[in-house]
Amino acid sequence: MKAEAQALKGHLDVLLLAALEQGPRHGYAVKEALREGSGGRFDLPTGTVYPALHRLEAAGLITGSWSVADGRRRRSYALTPAGRRRLSSDRDGWRAFAGAVTALLEGPSSWPATT
């Protein structure tokens, strides 16, 4: 499958946090939510998603808990208060970043003269 798995480049964390904003999900569900929510564009390998979730948990931004459903063990993640604050500031950061890049890419007048 994997439509365009290549490059979230540092913006994965904010997407993972956003995936948990409306409520907890287990790891695999986070991965699927990202794939479905992006129309297949962000179809990440498990080798990207699971380590990233561990990173966020180690950073105290999400908390994980084990459960069992249909005989399969699941680790459900939920945002911590720090995670919500991080999500909020990362959203602001994304707007600023995306705005700056878009301005430079779409508006040639953003650049100083070549002389």
Place this chain on the structure above:
Amino acid sequence: MKAEAQALKGHLDVLLLAALEQGPRHGYAVKEALREGSGGRFDLPTGTVYPALHRLEAAGLITGSWSVADGRRRRSYALTPAGRRRLSSDRDGWRAFAGAVTALLEGPSSWPATT
């Protein structure tokens, strides 16, 4: 100096190519154009900019040539045809990427239900 030097993460190349779109610049001028054009947001260290330009040159996307101005040696870079093509496709890539991320961050309805 260096306002928020941290994270262009993979989007640096397209910005460097865009900096050369209107005409050639030397390395230091590319760095300054990026800083000024972004309102100080993308104030990259030379240890980021120069290796990136070397990378783009090695990839055949830009060509460099030495010159001397005011007793200082300069390496001027210009887009190659391949560089222009890459800039064009990277612009499309950026639009798609930024659009997808923004949709997921700003529109909670983009996400599948948490249940």
Place this chain on the structure above:
DNA sequence: ACTCCATAGGTAGGAAACCTACTTATGGCG
């Protein structure tokens, strides 16, 4: 005269992020 800063180019080494490839395990469908 001397020092400092902006300009101009560069490298070495490390940290972080992401991907590839692999492993383990269960439940259901053909």
Place this chain on the structure above:
DNA sequence: CGCCATAAGTAGGTTTCCTACCTATGGAGT
């Protein structure tokens, strides 16, 4: 019985970017 989707993970490598250095010139300030 085999295969696929679900579910979780690790190991190792590549790339990208940053920190911290080095060299050199010209001009401004003291």
